[in-house]
Amino acid sequence: xxxxxxxxxxxxxxxxxxxxxxxxxxxxxxxxxxxxxxxxxxxxxxxxxxxxxxxxxxxxxxxxxxxxxxxxxxxxxxxxxxxxxxxxxxxxxxxxxxxxxxxxxxxxxxxxxx
Amino acid sequence: xxxxxxxxxxxxxxxxxxxxxxxxxxxxxxxxxxxxxxxxxxxxxxxxxxxxxxxxxxxxxxxxxxxxxxxxxxxxxxxxxxxxxxxxxxxxxxxxxxxxxxxxxxxxxxxxxx
Numbered sequence: 388x389x390x391x392x393x394x395x396x397x398x399x400x401x402x403x404x405x406x407x408x409x410x411x412x413x414x415x416x417x418x419x420x421x422x423x424x425x426x427x428x429x430x431x432x433x434x435x436x437x438x439x440x441x442x443x444x445x446x447x448x449x450x451x452x453x454x455x456x457x458x459x460x461x462x463x464x465x466x467x468x469x470x471x472x473x474x475x476x477x478x479x480x481x482x483x484x485x486x487x488x489x490x491x492x493x494x495x496x497x498x499x500x501x
Numbered sequence: 502x503x504x505x506x507x508x509x510x511x512x513x514x515x516x517x518x519x520x521x522x523x524x525x526x527x528x529x530x531x532x533x534x535x536x537x538x539x540x541x542x543x544x545x546x547x548x549x550x551x552x553x554x555x556x557x558x559x560x561x562x563x564x565x566x567x568x569x570x571x572x573x574x575x576x577x578x579x580x581x582x583x584x585x586x587x588x589x590x591x592x593x594x595x596x597x598x599x600x601x602x603x604x605x606x607x608x609x610x611x612x613x614x615x
Binding site: 391393396419420422429430431432434437439478482484485487488489491492493494 | 557597
């Protein structure tokens with residue numbers, strides 16, 4: 388079964404600085420999606436960024452970007468110019484194309500210091 | 502507004518008292534699933550449904566039941582809740598056509614079993 392590992396239970400960053408959250412995954416598939424979801428205190432699961440495995444170009448959404456290393460099965464999230472509103476739990480997730488479930492890491496709690 | 506709606510958002514119950522958590526989506530999605538979120542474990546899939554009258558077990562199905570009589574609804578039933586089912590529950594849905602891989606989540610239901 389596919390697994391997703393987030394090795395950093397907690398991270399902190401100074402406001403306006405940059406932080407990188409790590410994620411590795413294990414799969415024998417070649418066609419899949421990777422995601423980062425944000426969960427603020429409201430508990431809502433919010434999609435931050437999505438990467439399709441067949442695309443070599445790293446996905447970017449405003450201040451959020453990923454470093455996708457397919458061979459190394461690594462998918463890190465970089466948050467630039469961190470803002471107080473970025474404080475949340477972040478989950479890395481994997482989903483095989485047209486599969487029935489999404490696999491999640493254990494999460495990384497990000498604190499943003501003013 | 503496209504959304505997944507869960508009810509109740511909060512519930513405290515006692516061991517053995519049957520309860521149902523409802524889930525409804527208005528996006529005509531074929532695929533629906535239930536996850537539970539526990540500290541240090543991320544989100545784990547309980548049950549999923551590929552379409553009406555088609556359901557199957559996820560990773561942690563013990564103590565739960567589901568049904569899919571209509572495309573939009575996917576209730577989670579706890580016939581005899583126990584304290585180890587105290588958790589945060591999420592319903593999610595997605596579409597196969599034009600599949601982007603993304604799951605759309607409800608706002609979560611916090612369940613406490615005493």
